[in-house]
Amino acid sequence: xxxxxxxxxxxxxxxxxxxxxxxxxxxxxxxxxxxxxxxxxxxxxxxxxxxxxxxxxxxxxxxxxxxxxxxxxxxxxxxxxxxxxxxxxxxxxxxxxxxxxxxxxxxxxxxxxxxxxxxxxxxxxxxxxxxxxxxxxxxxxxxxxxxxxxxxxxxxxxxxxxxxxxxxxxxxxxxxxxxxxxxxxxxxxxxxxxxxxxxxxxxxxxxxxxxxxxxxxxxxxxxxxxxxx
Numbered sequence: 001x002x003x004x005x006x007x008x009x010x011x012x013x014x015x016x017x018x019x020x021x022x023x024x025x026x027x028x029x030x031x032x033x034x035x036x037x038x039x040x041x042x043x044x045x046x047x048x049x050x051x052x053x054x055x056x057x058x059x060x061x062x063x064x065x066x067x068x069x070x071x072x073x074x075x076x077x078x079x080x081x082x083x084x085x086x087x088x089x090x091x092x093x094x095x096x097x098x099x100x101x102x103x104x105x106x107x108x109x110x111x112x113x114x115x116x117x118x119x120x121x122x123x124x125x126x127x128x129x130x131x132x133x134x135x136x137x138x139x140x141x142x143x144x145x146x147x148x149x150x151x152x153x154x155x156x157x158x159x160x161x162x163x164x165x166x167x168x169x170x171x172x173x174x175x176x177x178x179x180x181x182x183x184x185x186x187x188x189x190x191x192x193x194x195x196x197x198x199x200x201x202x203x204x205x206x207x208x209x210x211x212x213x214x215x216x217x218x219x220x221x222x223x224x225x226x227x228x229x
Contacts, residue, residue: 007220008127008129009039011127011128011218011219011220012039012040012043012091012125012127012218013043014218014223015040015043015125015126015127015216015217015218015223016040016041016043016044016046016047016125017043017047018125018216018218018223019044019089019123019125019216020044020047020048020050020051022123022216023086023087023089023123024051024054026086026087027051027054027055027086028055029053029054029055029056030056031054031055031056031086032055032056032057032058032059032077032082032084032085032086033048033055033057033058033059033085033086033087033088033089034058034059034061034085034086034087034088034089034090034115034116034118034119035048035058035059035060035061035065035069035088035089035090036061036065036088036089036090036091036108036112036115037060037061037062037064037065037090037106037108037111037112038090038091038105038106038108039091040090040091040125040126040127041065041089041090041091041125042065042068044089044125045065045068045069045072045074046072048069048072048074049072049073049074052073052074055086056075057074057075057076057077057082058074058075058076058077059076059077059078059079059082059085059115059118060076060115061090061108061111061112061114061115062106062107062108062111062112062172063172064106064108065108079114079115079118084118084119084120085115085118085119085120086119086120086121087119087120087121087122087123088115088116088118088119088121088122088123089123089124089125090103090112090116090122090123090124090125091103091124091125091126091130092124092126092130092207092212092215093105093130093138093205094130094131094132094135094136094137094138095124095126095130095131095132095212095215095217095226096132096133096134096135096188097133097226098188098211098228098229099124099211099212099213099214099215099226099227099228100135100188100189100206100207100208100211101124101135101205101206101207101208101211101212102135102136102138102140102141102185102205102206102207103141103205103207104140104141104143104177104204104205105138105141107141107143107166107169107171107172107177108171108172109141109143109203109204109205110143110171110173110175110202110203111172111173113203113207113210116207116210117210121213121214122210122211122212122213122214123212123213123214123215123216124212124214124215124216125215125216125218126215126216126217126218127217127218127219128217128218128219130217131217134184134185134186135184135185135188135206136183136184136185137184139164139179139180139181139183140161140179140180140183140185140204140205140206141166141177141178141179141180141204141205142156142163142177142178142179142180142195142201142203142204142205143171143173143175143176143177143201143202143203143204144175144176144177144178144200144201144202145175145200145202146175146176147200148199148200148201149165149176149178149200151198151199151200152178152198152199152200152201153165153178155198156178156180156183156195156198159183159194159195160182160183161180161181161182161183162180162181162182162183163178163179163180163181164178164179164180164181165177165178165179166178166179173202175202185206188206188208188211189208189209191206191208192204192206192207192208192209193209211228212226212228213227213228214226214227215227
């Protein structure tokens with residue numbers, strides 16, 4: 001691992017712990033915590049294990065996260081079994097100044113969006129490399145019904161993107177992912193809605209309607225906070 005990669009991992013660890021410090025005072029023994037997917041979320045999962053007994057259980061946005069939580073002795077419940085989630089904590093692939101996100105680099109975008117929508121609050125944790133002025137440098141993941149892959153790909157091309165099938169990948173929902181390259185997103189909410197309306201699209205990785213309430217950003221100088229305007 002290069003020095004730059006080591007520094008980035010350190011920032012991920014720091015921001016995950018900052019998220020835990022932020023939500024710890026709100027926890028009760030009946031609280032349900034929503035947990036995301038990916039490398040930064042994994043640091044949060046590891047830190048959360050230190051507070052077993054301070055909350056009731058978790059809801060995970062992917063099988064991978066559920067397995068990690070279970071291995072650490074943390075109870076994982078199905079979303080349909082809970083009434084409310086106190087807070088959802090997850091990373092992102094890109095964050096714009098209004099706290100709109102691109103997510104889904106790990107392929108869990110649909111479940112991530114569902115858990116975020118089920119939570120009182122969505123806290124996003126990132127290092128400063130994820131901050132952008134306009135979303136779209138990171139390829140936009142779009143989850144599609146397999147038989148509609150070609151149809152959705154043609155529609156995305158007509159919208160100005162370059163969809164590429166994520167090879168060898170199947171989502172936890174049994175679907176495929178198209179990663180849309182060369183597709184800047186100056187109006188995230190409108191683009192999110194337009195893509196979701198494509199026949200055969202299950203969900204896309206723009207989180208604008210379900211933007212983060214707060215974004216904790218790790219920098220070498222410390223942790224900073226972004227909030228929706």
